[in-house]
Amino acid sequence: MQNFSYKNPTEILFGKGMIAELATRVPRKTPVLLLYGGGSILRNGVHEQVKAALCQHRVIEFGGIEANPLLETCLQAVAVVKKAKIQFILAVGGGSVLDAAKFIAAAALFKGRDPWAILETHGANVTAALPVGTVLTLPATGSESNGNAVISRAATQEKLHFTSALVFPVFSVLDPTTTYSLPKKFVRNGLVDAFVHTMEQYLTFPAAAPLQDRFSEAVLQTLVEVAPVTLAKPRNYDARASFMWSATLALNTQLGCGVPQDWATHMIGHELTAFYGLDHAETLAIVMPGVWKYKLEAKRAKLEQYGRRVWGVKTAAAACAKTEQFFHAIGMPTRLGDYKINAAEAAAKVAERFAARGDAFGEHGDIDAKAAAAILRDRK
């Protein structure tokens, strides 16, 4: 096992009716920014529950955070925060709203000239952030219990991430009933997102970390088990609860303790979203099988273990096939061609960007521009 340090201070408030806990968890002394997205929370009753819990608080609302939240929108919220002297941000929504809240929390106290520098340094220059609390309405990103955020800049078609211990949510409310009204596509995306988050911390090479391996396999097995149930029966509480808890534990950073990590799929995927506007999970389902095929020898031992333990198959090839079949079974395409995207063109565009930044990812640090291009050309 590799050395590691691990700390996750987020309080999880899990279950039916837990939104009421906001009344005591959100500080009352100063105004609160209530941040949300496209307005689904106005239609599904969540906004009403949140407002009821905060009836003793001064609340300033800011809606309209996009999927793949934009720097440009976040900066408008930062201006509101500064003007109203807001000291607490409550994000209500999915990973995009939560990520935006983290960025706004850091940008509001950022000393530099241009907050985009937070993304360019991947968070290294974050020295303070307002406290953030969340009410999660879309299980997927794990943002509710980690210090990560991904922000896009429309002006330059860039999508970058930052990480800081200062932006872990103080608390996150996870009420599975808030997800009952999610469109099927969002649920499918969330399942794939959580699945691939687990894989980025698991599907590398053996590192004498049997407990972490089994924890990752536990998340994968549970997602495979609940996926068809929660897609077919959105109001099945138990399936939705297991999906929600699995997505949180997939990326609360515990699975990655002491083991090598990959993340090449995410980094290539971010570029596909930036260039073509694909959903984050859609890019992951395209790229991951390509990364596995490209690194088949280096990943063979773990692919075989995964295949054996999660799918009951014997070979690495069968494990890869089972994974794509699983994605297809829940309605997730796995090829660029499924979106009418020219693979050769996508490969060239992503490679150019990797080359310009000198990027290289993967557990061996060898997924560079050339590798990314080869992977994408093969996903036509």
Next chain:
Amino acid sequence: MQNFSYKNPTEILFGKGMIAELATRVPRKTPVLLLYGGGSILRNGVHEQVKAALCQHRVIEFGGIEANPLLETCLQAVAVVKKAKIQFILAVGGGSVLDAAKFIAAAALFKGRDPWAILETHGANVTAALPVGTVLTLPATGSESNGNAVISRAATQEKLHFTSALVFPVFSVLDPTTTYSLPKKFVRNGLVDAFVHTMEQYLTFPAAAPLQDRFSEAVLQTLVEVAPVTLAKPRNYDARASFMWSATLALNTQLGCGVPQDWATHMIGHELTAFYGLDHAETLAIVMPGVWKYKLEAKRAKLEQYGRRVWGVKTAAAACAKTEQFFHAIGMPTRLGDYKINAAEAAAKVAERFAARGDAFGEHGDIDAKAAAAILRDRK
């Protein structure tokens, strides 16, 4: 899944050489109490490493914390803390030293007359505590990453526990190499302790929590796998590291999120330690098979799942048998008779105490005096 709230703010610093991190993690402004036990850390090089890391700190040492730490000893340490205006306690040792540190941290700021009241209220009256950091040298109790402590009072042969969010360690250093010199008996005890901690949160009744079940099974499988290796080869780093990390995750309170919990084995076991001086783990290995047999029907579904997934056997009876065989294989007796303790007498003594306090434990709250007596009579 049941509703739950979960928060674990302890920072884990895991791996070879991590004791050096104390230099920056322990605050320097005020004197530090360095708490330890019988002095093994003076012989195995850990004390030297700790002192080297704290060469810039003012350190006041307090050794001599017993296995099953005594109130009487802890109160001497509280006097030292108050006199020297100590603001940080560094516990170096196993669960006993860590538990003592937590109690001392709470007792030093306790407003009531008699700090034993902290135990009598199981922590409900703890309103403040000094910060505690730990260097763990014995994987077993999980005390390095939870808010629990167990303290004994010699004067009355009592052993009680308390829990408070205020006594979670700020950080815990887990360096597997510090455990290389442990006597085999301590390793055996730690393996059983971690195993039974997991069981108390798992072996109840199905609660539609498939991910928690699999996480618990992951810990059980890993302990079963590494136990013979780490007993035979104490200096095998990977096995010792997996054992250490398993013991921490067995009781960092995450496994118990959203599921029923038992703890009857622990509560009966504490009485056996209080009356007969058995090691904590020795009591658990005696009592747990008895609790399972007594509640066989209520626990059958989970026993069968456990048997199937961890041991590859089909029946509840076979799962029980495999568990006792595992304990025996690592040198752990499972009967009162193995210690020449009269089962009928032990049953009567424990039952009297349960009856006097009106205690009842277990996931159904029905392990009362009568049940405890029946369980113990059967463990002759």
